[in-house]
Amino acid sequence: MRVSRRSILKGSALAGAVAATPAMAAMARSAPVVVFDSRIPESVAFAASQSAHMRFDLAHGTEEAARAIKDLRAVTGLTRWSDWTALRGVMEAQGLRLSEEIRAAAPLSGRTHLFRWTITAR
Known part of the structure; x- marks a missing residue:
């Protein structure tokens, strides 16, 4: 697998979205x-x-x-x-x-x- 700047940015964006989803759900619930x-x-x-x-x-x-x-x-x-x-x-x-x-x-x-x-x- 080749690591490029684009793949790193995509991975970090995906990780940020995954981390933010439970936080947003918790805010809505409480x-x-x-x-x-x-x-x-x-x-x-x-x-x-x-x-x-x-x-x-x-x-x-x-x-x-x-x-x-x-x-x-x-x-x-x-x-x-x-x-x-x-x-x-x-x-x-x-x-x-x-x-x-x-x-x-x-x-x-x-x-x-x-x-x-x-x-x-x-």
């Missing part, structure tokens, strides 16, 4: 703000599993959470679809963009309308 609903057991379990410096409980109303979520870099949550759509509009107006949205199974409560989502700054 968003600094978590939104949950204490009336839904799966949502409470989700919030407890996340390392966050702020948590917002939607049982107190979506308006309160929407007012509190300002100038944030990333927000993640496990909520009902209706709560998610209300919050999404507010956060998109603040410049945040959707990075993940997954329909979540809810075996504890039997709910089928829960969504796990992450929204981040550009």
Whole structure:
């Protein structure tokens, strides 16, 4: 095998991409703000599993959470679809963009309308 400058650059670019992927995934998983609903057991379990410096409980109303979520870099949550759509509009107006949205199974409560989502700054 012949070693050239091009092959070294390609190898280092590939190594950098491989090293950066887990770091980016970890950042997305450990968003600094978590939104949950204490009336839904799966949502409470989700919030407890996340390392966050702020948590917002939607049982107190979506308006309160929407007012509190300002100038944030990333927000993640496990909520009902209706709560998610209300919050999404507010956060998109603040410049945040959707990075993940997954329909979540809810075996504890039997709910089928829960969504796990992450929204981040550009």
